[in-house]
Amino acid sequence: MRREEVLKNIKGKFKGDIIELFDKSSKRVYIEIKPQSLVKVATYIFKDLKARFNIASGMDARLHIEILYHFTIEPINLLISLRVKLPKDKLEIDSLAPVFEAANWIEREMHELLGINFKGHPNLKKLLLPDEWPEGVYPLRAEYKEWDKNAIRDRGL
Amino acid sequence: MAKRTIVPIGPYHPLQEEPEFFTLTIEGEKVVDIDVQVGYNHRGIEKISEMKTFDQIPFVVERICGICSTSHPFACVQAIEDINDIEVPERAKYIRTIVGEGERIHSHLLWLGLAGHFLGYNTVYMWAWKLREEILDVMEILYGNRNNYAMFKPGGVRRDIKDEDIPDVLKKINSIIPTLEMLKKAVMDDPVLHARTKGVGILTKEEAINYSALGPTSRASGVTKDVRKDAPYAAYDKVAWDMIVTQNGDVFDKAVVRVLETFESINIMKQCIFNLPEGEVDANIKSISAGEGIGTHEAPRGEVFHYIRSDGTNTPIRHKVRAPTFMNLPTYKATIIGETIADASIILAAIDPCYCCTERMAVRDTKGKKLYGGEELIRLSQEKTEKLRAKYV
Secondary structure (H helix, E strand, C coil), X not given: CCHHHHHHHHHHHCCCCEXXXXXXXXXXXXXXXXXXXXXXXXXXXXXXXXXXXXXXXXXXXXXXXXXXXXXXXHHHCEEEEEEEEEECCCCXXXXXXXXXXXXXXXXXXXXXXXCCEEECCCCCXXXXXXXXXXXXXXXXXXXXXXXXXXXXXXXXX | CCCEEEEEECCECCCCCCECEEEEEEECCEEEEEXXXXXXXXXXXXXXXXXXXCCCHHHHHHCCCCCCCCHHHHHHHHHHHHXXXXXXXXXXXXXXXXXXXXXXXXXXXXXXXXXXXXXXXXXXXXXXXXXXXHHHHHHHHHHCCCCCCCCEECCEECCCCCHHHHHXXXXXXXXXXXXXXXXXXXXXXXXXXXXXXXXXXXXXXXXXXXXXXXXXXXXXXXXXXXXXXXXXXXXXXXXXXXXXXXXXXXXHHHHHHHHHHHHXXXXXXXXXXXXXXXXXXXXXXXXXCXXXXXXXXXXXXXXXXXXXXXXXXXXXXXXXXXXXXXXXHHHHHHHCCCCEHHHHHHHHHHCCCCHHHHCCCCCCCHHHHCCCCHHHHHHHHHHHHHXXXXXXX
């Protein structure tokens, strides 16, 4: 399948799920989708289009938390990034780990560093942070000020 | 149910000499479960990177890994260039390729030596590391340093390659080929190595795809994916070379892929030196506008992935780093279960793990302030043992 066909198929198949499609360059496409459609779209890209899951990257964009799921389709040299925006008062999204094992670790990482709850993840325990890490402190959030020594002292650690 | 025993390996690996903790559950001789714990080596590089300017970031990410120190700057500068679609001068592209391939040669030789060492075959270890010295000398001639070359900058490379260095470099590269051939024979034909590594720790093609395994780990399982071929960057589409793919997915095939890739790398490196175009080595970027960019590079262990978002200032607002071991490490679940404990050490080493890269993530360890005395450490370790005992026995 050629690049145009792939994009046309995605657009046709998920008309109601896509919010915005940004065709950045010949190698990069950013598709913003509704959070509840993630598993559907990601499964299609991974299983049907035979893409490789690169990684996901979470980010605190002040007003919302944003996750980008990056997939590469090698034969057409296209990197598709699925963008979902989660409101800060409801940080929940379906887990991709049951669909493909590659999403397992990165969801654990985003869970502990950004505080996103991945529904249906088989084992959401800590990956990188120590076991004693306090609940509700998320290092990659914008309000995190842990390099400030006073904050550490005030928390009693 | 048969009696189960827990075998802890780590948190400081006795052979790989890096901080990780494997909990192997065994029944008799057979491994029935494995749990990997990482996170002993956090440095908070992603967060540090948000406080640095685009010119400083390549230096920061160069410190992520001590072995493949050039892979991260390589992917990182490509991510920065991807934001604005900046075109890099031809000569810089060739020089980048030469740095990247030189690194692959010494990294693969390092792994080969260690793999021999893990199997008790120390002759391979000594030979491989002796050869690696020659390549490190080449790196020193070209970039002034055995490691951490500081060659990369957004828009090009920092230093040019001097014409008068090239004869020495070629002489050294050519001098290692006969010994490397011998080493290849020693690995491919040795009956002891066959016995220890063939059919051991098999990663099937389906599992490799499911785990999105990368680099030699996936190519040994018949997955024909290599960033250098699939999404050509630098000068990889201008030189002739082959992607090495084998089908069995066992430890032996992973070794074969790495040995053969070393020859390909020498081949690429020589072609780039012979065809080095004249011209500038730097595009002189003045500013980076707002936007997001992704850079990938096929490091010795697999694809390195960098995502950078800029808001138009001179620092990024998000910098995501994904090292290949992050994707390759979970494949242990697929390869080690059902194997014997004696094979565990070589299976765990077969993906060429690099924990420094994997754990670049979290922010400062808040416990860093608290200092433990010797007695307290012993007490903590005893408590932990008791906790494990209560849980599993």
